[in-house]
Each structure stands twice: as structure tokens, then as C-alpha cells.
Amino acid sequence: MNYKWKFxxxxxxxxxxxxxxxxxxxxxxxxxxxLIRRGISDVQxxxxxxxxxxxxxxxxxxxxxxxxxxxxxxxxMGRKERILVYxxxxxxxxxxxxxxxRFLQQFYSNIDYYxxxxxxxxxxxxxxxxxxxxxxxVKLVIVLDCGIKAIEEIAYAKTKGIDFIICDHHVPDDExxxxxxxxxxxxxxxxxxxxxxxxxxxxxxxxQAFAISxxxxxxxxxxxxxxxAVSIASDIVPIMGENRILAFHGLxxxxxxxxxxxxxxxxxxxxxxxxxxxxxxxxxIGPRINASGRMQNGxxxxxxxxxxxxxxxxxxxxxxNQYNEExxxxxxxxxxxxxxxxxxxxxxxxxxxIVIYNExxxxxVIAIVASRLTEIYHCPAVVLxxxxxxxxxxxxxxxxxxxxxxxxxxxxxxxxxxxxxxxAGLSLNVNNLEEFSRRFEQYVAENIEPEQTDPILEIDDEIxxxxxxxxxxxxxxxxxxxxxxxxxxxxxxxxxxxxxxxKVVGREQEHIKLELVDNKxxxxxxxxxxxxxxxxxxxxxxxxxxxxxxxxxxxxxxGEIQLQIEDIKPN
Numbered sequence: 001m002n003y004k005w006k007f008x009x010x011x012x013x014x015x016x017x018x019x020x021x022x023x024x025x026x027x028x029x030x031x032x033x034x035l036i037r038r039g040i041s042d043v044q045x046x047x048x049x050x051x052x053x054x055x056x057x058x059x060x061x062x063x064x065x066x067x068x069x070x071x072x073x074x075x076x077m078g079r080k081e082r083i084l085v086y087x088x089x090x091x092x093x094x095x096x097x098x099x100x101x102r103f104l105q106q107f108y109s110n111i112d113y114y115x116x117x118x119x120x121x122x123x124x125x126x127x128x129x130x131x132x133x134x135x136x137x138v139k140l141v142i143v144l145d146c147g148i149k150a151i152e153e154i155a156y157a158k159t160k161g162i163d164f165i166i167c168d169h170h171v172p173d174d175e176x177x178x179x180x181x182x183x184x185x186x187x188x189x190x191x192x193x194x195x196x197x198x199x200x201x202x203x204x205x206x207x208q209a210f211a212i213s214x215x216x217x218x219x220x221x222x223x224x225x226x227x228x229a230v231s232i233a234s235d236i237v238p239i240m241g242e243n244r245i246l247a248f249h250g251l252x253x254x255x256x257x258x259x260x261x262x263x264x265x266x267x268x269x270x271x272x273x274x275x276x277x278x279x280x281x282x283x284x285i286g287p288r289i290n291a292s293g294r295m296q297n298g299x300x301x302x303x304x305x306x307x308x309x310x311x312x313x314x315x316x317x318x319x320x321n322q323y324n325e326e327x328x329x330x331x332x333x334x335x336x337x338x339x340x341x342x343x344x345x346x347x348x349x350x351x352x353x354i355v356i357y358n359e360x361x362x363x364x365v366i367a368i369v370a371s372r373l374t375e376i377y378h379c380p381a382v383v384l385x386x387x388x389x390x391x392x393x394x395x396x397x398x399x400x401x402x403x404x405x406x407x408x409x410x411x412x413x414x415x416x417x418x419x420x421x422x423x424a425g426l427s428l429n430v431n432n433l434e435e436f437s438r439r440f441e442q443y444v445a446e447n448i449e450p451e452q453t454d455p456i457l458e459i460d461d462e463i464x465x466x467x468x469x470x471x472x473x474x475x476x477x478x479x480x481x482x483x484x485x486x487x488x489x490x491x492x493x494x495x496x497x498x499x500x501x502x503k504v505v506g507r508e509q510e511h512i513k514l515e516l517v518d519n520k521x522x523x524x525x526x527x528x529x530x531x532x533x534x535x536x537x538x539x540x541x542x543x544x545x546x547x548x549x550x551x552x553x554x555x556x557x558x559g560e561i562q563l564q565i566e567d568i569k570p571n
Contacts, residue, residue: 002455003455003456003457003548003566003567004454004455004456004457005456005457005459005492005546005548005567005569006456006457006458006459007458007459007461007462007492010033010036010037010461014033014036014037015029015033017032017036017041018032018033018035018036019032021035021036021041021042021043021046024043025043025046025047027475028467028471028472028475030461030463030467030472031472031475031476031479033460033461034460034461034479034489035049037460038240038485038486039240049244049479050478050479052244052245052248052249053245054218054222054245054249056245057208057242057245057246058192058193058194058205058242060205060206060208060209060212061209061212062191062192062193063183063185063190063191063192063205063209064182064183064184064187064189064190064191064192065181065182065183066181066183066205066206066209068180068181069165069167069180069181069183069206069209070206070209070210070213072140072163072165072180072181073140073142073165073210074210074213074214076139076140077107077108079139080110081110081138081139081140082110082111082112082136082137082138082139082140083104083108083110083111083112083138083139083140083141083142084111084112084113084114084133084136084138084140084141084142085097085100085101085104085111085112085113085114085141085142085144086113086114086115086116086125086129086133086141086142086143086144086147087113087114087115087143087144087145087146087199087298087302088115088116088123088124088144088145088146088199088298089115089116089117089118089292089293089294089297089298090145090234090235090290090293090298091230091231091234091235091286091289091290092145092198092199092200092231092234092235093115093144093145093146093199093293093298094115094289094292094293094298094301094302094305095200095227095228095230095231095234095289095305096144096145096167096198096199096200096202096203096227096231097113097115097144097302098227098261098302098305098306099200099203099204099207099224099227099228100142100144100167100203100206100207101113101302101306102224102227102259102305102306103207103210103220103221103224104207104210105306106220107214107216112136112138113299113302113306114129114132114133114299115293115297115298115299115301115302116128116129116298117297118293118294118297118298118363118364122387122392122416122427123146123416123418123425123427124146124147124149124150124153124416124418125143125146125147125150125153125154125164126153127153127156129153130153130156130157130160130162133157133160133162134157134160134161134162138162139161139162139163140162140163140164140165140180141157141162141163141164141165142164142165142167142206143164143165143166143167143168144167144168144199144200144202144203145167145168145169145170145198145199145200145202145203146168146170146199146418147164147166147167147168147177147179148166148168148170148171148172148173148176148177148182148184148418149170149172149173149177149416149418150166150177151175151176151177151178153177154166154177154178154179155177155178158178163179163180164177164179164180165179165180165181165183165206166179166181166182166183166184167183167184167199167202167203167206168182168183168184168199168202169184169185169186169196169197169198169199169201169202169237170184170186170418170419170420171186171404171418171419171420172184172186172187172188174188183202183205183206184202185197185202194241194242194243196237196238196241196243197237197242197243198228198231198232198235198237198243199231199235200227200228200230200231200232201228201231201232201237201242201243201246204221204224204225204227204228204246207221207224208221222249222253223253223257223259225246225249225250225252225253226250226253226254226258226259226262227250227259227262227305228246228247228250229246229247229249229250229251229253229254229278229281229481230250230254230262230281230285230286230289232246232247232250232278232483233247233278233281233282233286233481233483234281234282234285234286234289234290236282236422236423236483236484237420237483237484238483238484238485238486239278239481239482239483239484239485239486240485240486244481244486247278247481247483248481251276251277251278251481254266254276255275255276259305260307260308260309260310260313261304261305261306261307261313261316261317262285262305263310263313264304264307264310264313264314264316264317265285265288265289265304265317265320266285267314267317268288268314268317268318268321269284269285269288271284271285277480277481278480278481278482278483279482287324287327288317288320288321288323288324289301289304289305289320291320291321291323291324291326291327292304292320292323293364294323294327294362294364294365295323295326295327295330295364300316300319300320301320303316304316304317304320327364327365327368330362330365331365331368331369331372334361334362334365334366334369335368335369335372335373337358337361338356338358338369338372338373338383339372339373339376341356341358342354342356342373342377351379351441352379352380352441352444352445352448352453353379353380353381353382353406353440353441353444353445353448354373354377354379354380354381354382355381355382355384355436355437355440355441356373356381356382356383356384357383357384357385357386357391357393357433357437358384358385359385359386360385360386361383361385362385363385363387363392366383366384366385366392366393366394367383367394367396367423367425369383370382370383370393370394370395370396371396373396374396374397374398378398378453378454378455379398379444379448379453380395380396380397380398380401380403380406380444380448381395381396382394382395382426382437382440384433386430389429389430390415390427390428390429390430391427391428391429391430391432391433392425392426392427393425393426393427394423394424394425394426395407395419395423395424395425395426396422396423397421397422397423398448398452398453399452399456400449400452401421401444401447401448401449401452402421403419403421403422403423403424404419404420404421404424405447406440406443406444406447407419407424407426407440409439409440409443410436410439410440410443413428413432413435413436413439414426414427414428414432414436415427415428415429457490457548457566457567458487458490459490459491459492459548460489460490460491461489461491461492462491462492462493462494463491463492463493464493464518464520464521465493465496465516465517465518465520465521465523465525466520466521466523468523468525468551468561470561472551473551473553473561476489476551488550489550489551490548490549490550490566491548491549491550491551492546492547492548492549493518493546493547493549494546494571495518495519495520495544495546495571496516496517496518496519496544496545496546496547497516497517497518497519497542497543497544497545498514498515498516498539498540498542499515499516499517499524500515501515502514502515502516502536502539502540503536504533504536506533509533510530510531510533511528511529511530511531511532511533512528512529512532512533512535512536512539512565513526513527513528514526514527514528514529514539514563514565515527516547516563519544525561525563526554526560526561526562526563527547527549527562527563527564527565528562528563528564528565529565529568530564532565532567532568535568538568538570539568543570543571544571545568545569545570545571546568546569546570546571547563547565547567547568547569548565548566548567549563549564549565549566550563550564550566551563551564552564
């Protein structure tokens with residue numbers, strides 16, 4: 001891939017602030033400069049960043065309607081009303097439902113959960129779901145990771161004598177549903193100090209408030225943090241502020257004492273003997289939990305996540321692993337089909353966005369295909385399929401472009417939509433498809449910046465090999481967990497040479513195992529460049545070149561530092 005390298009030299013002011021922070025904390029000036037750029041400029045903030053503390057979580061009652069939500073839940077329990085925990089079919093929704101159900105089940109037995117079927121119910125709160133609640137004698141529904149736009153459905157529920165507590169993190173419209181309480185930090189009248197909780201994070205704050213109101217010790221909430229960490233990683237929400245605290249301690253819970261169901265997923269992924277990272281969740285754990293909702297029904301994932309018996313959990317985990325294998329095959333085939341459609345577009349070079357439609361595509365996989373197209377073509381992509389008279393689709397975006405706003409600009413053509421800056425879902429009548437495609441592409445063309453469509457490697461700092469010491473690596477590890485707003489540090493070294501021992505490796509000889517030196521030290525650094533074997537001839541030419549990389553621990557040689565090389569360019 002032809003990446004552009006982007007590095008903004010530090011200002012004199014930033015260098016001075018970093019030098020002060022470096023002295024006070026006894027950390028490398030390079031690390032200190034990265035903290036400054038992440039908005040951390042004093043010692044106290046840095047200590048909170050390196051050692052996130054649970055007691056720094058915000059008071060849940062700062063969230064609008066939290067008192068109403070807790071009162072209604074307490075009232076339902078006092079009256080012995082049947083409660084239904086209802087959530088979306090993706091990872092965030094399934095972990096949200098598992099978290100709330102697991103916690104409340106300890107204190108209350110008249111409770112059930114419901115995950116809508118992607119085909120039968122569609123996204124979010126459905127009439128079918130409300131009817132199920134009514135038929136089951138439910139009087140209170142706690143809906144998680146959806147519901148903020150379910151105005152008609154919740155109005156219908158009221159006619160059935162059913163109240164809703166909405167716990168959502170998607171962007172609301174001006175009109176809100178007539179629910180008993182709406183917990184959403186993105187409300188226009190929001191009072192909560194942190195806006196970027198995952199759906200599961202909102203569910204956790206609700207349970208935290210419930211615990212406070214009932215004198216339940218906070219320690220009882222800590223086992224739930226594994227679910228929150230999985231949701232934060234999988235839903236690609238920022239990992240600063242409150243999310244950093246939740247993700248940090250959630251990972252600790254995953255690695256020390258995960259819930260039985262999650263332990264089974266970890267083992268199925270082959271991660272049982274290593275420290276699970278956010279990357280492991282994104283690429284291994286999350287897709288397996290997701291696969292159930294994509295290929296069958298998300299309720300199977302929730303059943304796994306709330307299971308207490310390990311043998312039963314393992315059987316459920318094996319089943320969703322099978323779904324994931326089926327998903328991968330389908331994903332591969334659909335991506336190939338989609339790529340052929342895009343490649344055949346006569347005006348592809350002029351397009352600012354891609355909108356493609358195939359009525360036969362599987363609804364559960366279109367989001368993945370949209371992500372693949374975004375990665376390949378470096379522009380926002382919408383992938384659509386048909387379900388009856390309705391066209392349903394998923395949109396994904398590129399760095400810095402708000403795809404939710406682009407879809408919102410076409411709202412008069414849509415039956416339903418929702419999402420975030422980088423990911424959104426939508427549905428529309430098939431007759432509006434052509435006009436939607438035209439207007440969406442026009443909006444993107446008029447609002448996207450040219451640099452947002454370029455594959456860019458954002459470099460944190462230009463360093464030399466002599467800077468990469470064991471202490472430097474240990475300080476780097478303290479910056480974990482990585483994610484949006486706290487991205488994995490990426491470095492550049494401009495003048496490096498092959499030590500003479502670099503070689504092509506891999507089953508298809510597609511990777512390069514490197515041993516490198518630079519012109520500033522005698523340090524020989526090991527590196528791996530995945531999928532870049534085409535560069536080996538140049539590397540072996542004895543000319544100098546530049547590399548962009550992250551600093552990792554060699555998984556095969558514990559304690560050894562290895563550079564994971566993202567790009568190589570001749571000087």
C-alpha cells in the first residue's frame with residue numbers, strides 16, 4: 001500500500017512541557033511528548049492515565065434520567081413485575097444484555113432477555129419484540145445499545161402497559177421516545193461529563209447507580225467489567241476518559257478472572273495462555289460473539305455469556321466458532337463480488353464514496369463488506385441488500401469523516417437510520433435507492449477533505465534505535481490499552497540499513513523478517529514486515545531506507561523487543 005507518512009514536528013512549547021513532564025515522572029522525553037499530544041500535560045493527569053483508578057469513575061447519577069431509571073427498576077422489583085432485558089444483536093448489544101441480566105439475576109428472578117432477529121425483527125426495538133414482551137407478561141423493558149429512535153414502537157408498548165428504560169449511546173433525534181427514562185450522554189440536554197460510553201458502558205453506569213441506591217458494594221460490579229472491555233474494543237469507541245478506566249480494569253478482569261462464558265470464548269480463540277489485549281478482542285473474541293447475530297440469532301451469544309457451567313459454555317463457544325467460520329467464507333465471497341462491482345464502475349476514479357447494492361447478499365455480513373471496501377478504496381462505503389420491500393444497509397467511513405451526518409442529510413429518503421461517526425445502519429424503500437445513492441455520494445463529495453481519502457500513517461515521533469531501550473518499551477506498555485484517541489504509538493526512523501541477515505518468510509514467502517541497524521548506534525533491531533516481501537530486493541541493495549513501525553514484544557521470544565513494520569520507503 002502506498003501510504004503517506006504524516007509527522008507534525010513538536011513545537012518549542014510542546015518540547016518544553018514534555019521535558020518538564022519527563023523529569024517529574026522519570027519517563028523518556030519521547031513518551032512525555034506523546035502524552036502532551038494526548039492532552040496530558042501535568043503530573044496528576046499523567047498518573048491517572050498510567051494508573052486508571054475505579055474511584056475516578058463519574059457519579060452515575062450525573063446522567064440525565066438516572067434517578068428515574070433507578071426508581072422505575074426498584075419499583076418493578078418491589079411489585080415483582082416481569083422485567084425483560086432487550087439489546088441489539090451485535091457485540092455491544094449482546095455484552096450489554098449479558099451484563100445487566102447477570103447482575104440483576106443475583107437479586108431478582110422474574111427476569112428474561114431478548115435479542116431481536118436480524119431478519120424477522122430488524123434493528124432495534126421491534127413491534128414483534130414488544131408483542132413478545134406483552135405475551136410474556138412483561139411490565140418493564142430495559143433496552144440496551146438501541147431504542148433511542150424507537151418512538152412508534154415504544155408508544156405502541158405503552159398501549160400494552162409496558163414501560164421502557166432506554167440505555168443507548170447512539171445519536172438521538174430532536175424527538176425522544178416516551179420512555180420512563182432515557183440514559184444517553186449524547187442527548188442535547190445531557191448533563192453527564194463523558195459522552196463516549198459504549199452501549200454496554202451505559203448499562204454498567206445504570207447498574208452502578210442501582211447498586212448505590214440499594215446499598216450494594218461496588219466490588220460486586222467489578223466482575224461485570226469484562227463485558228464492558230469487550231464492548232469498548234469491539235464498538236471502536238474512544239479509549240480516553242472514563243472509557244480508559246473501564247477498559248483498563250475490564251482487561252484486568254478478563255486476564256485474571258473472566259466470566260465462565262467469556263473464558264470459553266478466550267479458550268476457543270487459542271488465547272488461554274496469553275494476556276488478552278484490545279487487539280485480541282477486536283480481531284478474535286468480538287467477531288465470534290458477533291457471528292451468532294450475523295449468521296443465526298444473537299440470543300445464542302448472550303446464552304453463552306451468561307452461562308455458569310464451563311462445559312456447557314465451551315459447547316456454546318464451539319457453536320459460535322462454527323458460525324464464525326461460516327461468516328468468514330461468506331464474507332470472503334461477498335467481498336470478492338463487491339470488489340468486482342466497484343472495479344467495473346466507469347467513473348470510479350472520480351467517486352468520493354461507494355454505494356453498492358445486491359438484493360441477494362446476506363444481511364448479517366454487509367457491515368463487514370462495507371469495512372473491507374473502505375479499507376481498499378479509502379473512501380466512505382455503503383453496502384445494501386434487500387429484505388422484502390425494504391433495502392437495508394451498513395455504512396463505514398474513513399478517518400475524520402462523519403458518515404452519520406452524511407446519512408442524516410438523506411433522512412427524508414430513509415425509513416430508519418442510526419449510528420456513529422464511523423459506522424451507521426440504514427433502511428429505505430427500494431424506490432428511493434437510486435436517489436439515496438446520488439445524494440449520499442454528492443454530500444460526501446462536497447464535505448470530505450482530500451487528505452481523508454489518502455491512506456495515511458500518522459507518526460508520533462521520529463526516533464533512533466538507541467532510543468528503544470527496555471525501559472522505553474516498559475513505559476510504552478503503560479500507555480495501553482490502545483484505541484481511538486489513544487492510538488498505538490507509531491514511530492519513524494529515516495536512515496536504516498539491512499544488517500545482512502534479513503530474509504523472506506511465510507508459507508507463501510509474503511513477509512520479511514528483518515535485522516536492521518541505523519546510523520546513530522550499534523543496536524541491531526529485529527523486525528517483521530507482514531505482506532511486504534516485494535521490498536526485499538531493495539532492502540538487500542545495501543542502500544538506506546526509512547521505516548514506520550510500532551515497538552512490540554516478540555511473542556515467540558519473551559522479553560525480546562521487535563519492530564512491527566508498517567511501511568518501508570527508499571530514502
